[in-house]
Amino acid sequence: MxxxxxxxxxxxxxxxxxxxxxxxxxxxxxxxxxxxxxxxxxxxxxxxxxxxxxxxxxxxxxxxxxxxxxxxxxALYQGRPVYATHLVVRADSRFQSLEDTFGGRLGFTVPDSHSGYNALRHHLVPYFRRHGARLYRESVGPLTTPRRVIAALLDGEIDVGPLDSYALDLILRHDPPLASQIRIVATTDLAPxxxxxxxxxxxxxxxxxxxxxxxxxxxxxxxxxxxxxxxxxxxxxxxxxxxxxxxxxxxxxxxxxxxxxx
CATH class of the missing domain: 3.40.190.10 (Periplasmic binding protein-like II)
Known part of the structure; x- marks a missing residue:
């Protein structure tokens, strides 16, 4: 994992x-x-x-x-066994906020994933209630892994995708140039x-x-x-x-x- x-x-x-x-x-x-x-x-x-x-x-x-x-x-983790989901776009995209991605293509990992599905829904529910309709024209998945979410972003297959914050820490620790290719537009609440x-x-x-x-x-x-x-x-x-x-x-x-x- x-x-x-x-x-x-x-x-x-x-x-x-x-x-x-x-x-x-x-x-x-x-x-x-x-x-x-x-x-x-x-x-x-x-x-x-x-x-x-x-x-x-x-x-x-x-x-x-x-x-x-x-x-x-x-600092995000406050010395506790917790994590969050970062909602990420391409660094060169026009999107400056999560709301800017509405109407586009949303990636997800698998339905039994917390970070790539459950936490994603939790974060989007308030927007869904306000809009009273689906937020994205297309949901793309299952992408299964954080690496495949990033690949889908960089290949232009999705406009925004969820990344387990700890997985992203590991990816950027060992692949620093990737930091210039993606950008976080929102982060969910912390979860165990x-x-x-x-x-x-x-x-x-x-x-x-x-x-x-x-x-x-x-x-x-x-x-x-x-x-x-x-x-x-x-x-x-x-x-x-x-x-x-x-x-x-x-x-x-x-x-x-x-x-x-x-």
Whole structure:
């Protein structure tokens, strides 16, 4: 989910290698990239630590076991395991505000994504209520990943698209020239961030060892470079009650008659 750039993917592999050594839990790092569906990853019976968005977690009939939530670096996050959705346009476009994009083409990721769908709807609902009609002439998706949202923007396939703020941090950390090609026109409210999960049947002692190791990430000297390359300050305990917010936003959008962003 957060291997948003090749260098970030390398850093995550190093983090999970460190986690295996520190926890004493043998971990095999697997590559599960687009177009492989994330639902297949979350359903694995041998899963020990993989990122899962809080929205599909809350909707899941058989929930995996929460392990830990990342605390991204930067003022936006206020030292908490939260994130937002940036609504982004091409830097050379005429759009100066989100309202300027109305009537154009809106991108989205997948319907069970919080950042790329649920938070997007939540942010647009007040505008939808005021206009009393759809805001965009076309909704384009599923684009699935932040990288594909950016590609659709730069290729002129969409006028505005949603980007997970932490994913964008990682992309810009490892691909700085991209900052001159895109521009943020709006940012949603903060929400609890995707977190690491283990399989539902993962033994208690394995989960406890992983959690104990991740609690040391913030201060471990061996992780100094990883903290920089992953734009990450720490890992925190997962507070499941916080993720009820994702269901409330979903219910509010549906009650307003705005089940699909557009």
């Amino acid at each position: 957060y291997s948003a750039a090749p260098a970030a993917a390398v850093a995550w592999t190093e983090l999970f290698d460190w986690l295996a050594r520190e926890s004493g839990v043998t971990l095999d790092v697997i590559d599960h990239a687009f177009p492989l569906p994330l639902s297949d990853l979350w359903a694995r019976r041998d899963l020990a630590a993989a990122f899962m968005c809080g929205f599909p977690f809350m909707l899941s009939a058989e929930r995996p076991r929460p392990v830990a939530a990342p605390v991204p670096s930067g 961030i995707p977190f690491l999960v283990a399989a539902a049947a993962c033994p208690d002692d394995i989960v406890a060892k992983l959690q104990a190791a991740l609690r040391t990430f913030a201060t471990a000297p061996a992780c100094a470079s990883l903290r920089d390359r992953l734009c990450l300050d720490a890992f925190a305990a997962v507070q499941l009650a916080d993720y009820e917010l994702t269901l409330r936003w979903d219910a509010e959008a549906r009650a307003a008659g705005y089940a699909t962003p557009g």
